[in-house]
Amino acid sequence: MSVSPVKRQKMESALDQLKHHTTVVADTGDFNAIDEYKPLDATTNPSLILAAAQMPAYQKLVDDAVAYGKKLGGSEEEQIKNASDKLFVLFGAEILKRIPGRVSTEVDARLSFDKEGMIQRARRLIDLYKEVGVGKDRILIKLSSTWEGIQAGRVLEAEHGIHCNMTLLFSFAQAVACAEAGVTLISPFVGRILDWYVANGDKKTYEPSEDPGVKSVTKIYNYYKKFGYKTIVMGASFRNTGQIKALTGCDYLTISPKLLAELSKEHVKLTPTLSVKEAQACDLEKMHLDEKAFRWHHNEDQMAVEKLSDGIRRFAADAVKLERMLK
Numbered sequence: 001m002s003v004s005p006v007k008r009q010k011m012e013s014a015l016d017q018l019k020h021h022t023t024v025v026a027d028t029g030d031f032n033a034i035d036e037y038k039p040l041d042a043t044t045n046p047s048l049i050l051a052a053a054q055m056p057a058y059q060k061l062v063d064d065a066v067a068y069g070k071k072l073g074g075s076e077e078e079q080i081k082n083a084s085d086k087l088f089v090l091f092g093a094e095i096l097k098r099i100p101g102r103v104s105t106e107v108d109a110r111l112s113f114d115k116e117g118m119i120q121r122a123r124r125l126i127d128l129y130k131e132v133g134v135g136k137d138r139i140l141i142k143l144s145s146t147w148e149g150i151q152a153g154r155v156l157e158a159e160h161g162i163h164c165n166m167t168l169l170f171s172f173a174q175a176v177a178c179a180e181a182g183v184t185l186i187s188p189f190v191g192r193i194l195d196w197y198v199a200n201g202d203k204k205t206y207e208p209s210e211d212p213g214v215k216s217v218t219k220i221y222n223y224y225k226k227f228g229y230k231t232i233v234m235g236a237s238f239r240n241t242g243q244i245k246a247l248t249g250c251d252y253l254t255i256s257p258k259l260l261a262e263l264s265k266e267h268v269k270l271t272p273t274l275s276v277k278e279a280q281a282c283d284l285e286k287m288h289l290d291e292k293a294f295r296w297h298h299n300e301d302q303m304a305v306e307k308l309s310d311g312i313r314r315f316a317a318d319a320v321k322l323e324r325m326l327k
Helices: 005-010 014-021 031-037 046-053 056-072 076-096 115-131 147-160 172-181 191-200 212-226 241-245 257-265 276-281 291-299 302-326
Strands: 023-027 041-043 103-106 139-144 164-169 185-188 232-235 252-255
Touching (some): 014 241, 014 257, 041 252, 056 302, 076 103, 076 302, 115 139, 115 147, 147 291, 172 185, 172 302, 185 212, 191 212
Parallel strands (some): 041 103, 232 252
16 A cells, blocks of 8 residues: 555654664764764674774764873784774764763673673773773673673672673573673674574574564563563664564664664555553563573584584674774
8 A cells, every 4th residue: 555645744753763773783883873863872892993983074983092092002912902902992972972871892702601701891891981981881892692791791790880782692592691700781793693594594584573583672671571571682783674664662772774774765654563561461471591401501502503603703803803903
């Protein structure tokens, strides 16, 4: 059924409608995109910062980070590490001038299996933000959802009041362990789950409601709401607007500028597909996972095992590229 032009003018875009039901977060390090789509929050990662740092517009931030690394001195490796952390914080601080909410800043993926290393690095990033006048209430520290990462998140939240965003989350076991650790937010990946099923199965296309990534986030959302966990569910890594619309009603969704642009041009009626009421009526059973049970349940999910290790390698590779650029 076609909508008359007059009616279409009155109808809000899919993006505006989505914002009534879900907190929209910009998945980018590009300030212009943030200015244009006015999200509440923004997320960054090594890949996004690497892309942004290569744009001429952001050369000054790169120069400032390099100057900072040199000023602190030490070995070349230490200087580059300090410059890299500073660059993440400079981008984050600039993004915060453009949004009312929080920015997510990632701890080096090469520390994904080092609980103490992640805690130390997270505290360092928070100190760097403090130096530029940004309080920890406006920061989410991103950690890989390994067992070690989840336990680092537990300590940072409980002992240091540092809010964490658990990233590279693919399995239900990871989601359960994060809820039990009391972290602020999780980022279950939608698109990368779909990628895996398309690459490893016979089926090459999925309706949004049958999309394995959408189904994964829906299950996690329902579990959290049914059992009263406060951890925010933020769907991430989308491949198309169908996946996003199928998760209308999710707590948060972090969306790339390209898909934000598509949603702002679409004029279809959006109705929430996720709700607390429906979640509370679902038939999921409560689980408790210690380390042994976590490792077993996560290991049973081949997709999650492969995508978690692949994601850590990719973020680590981009961190190395970023350091080479700073060098």
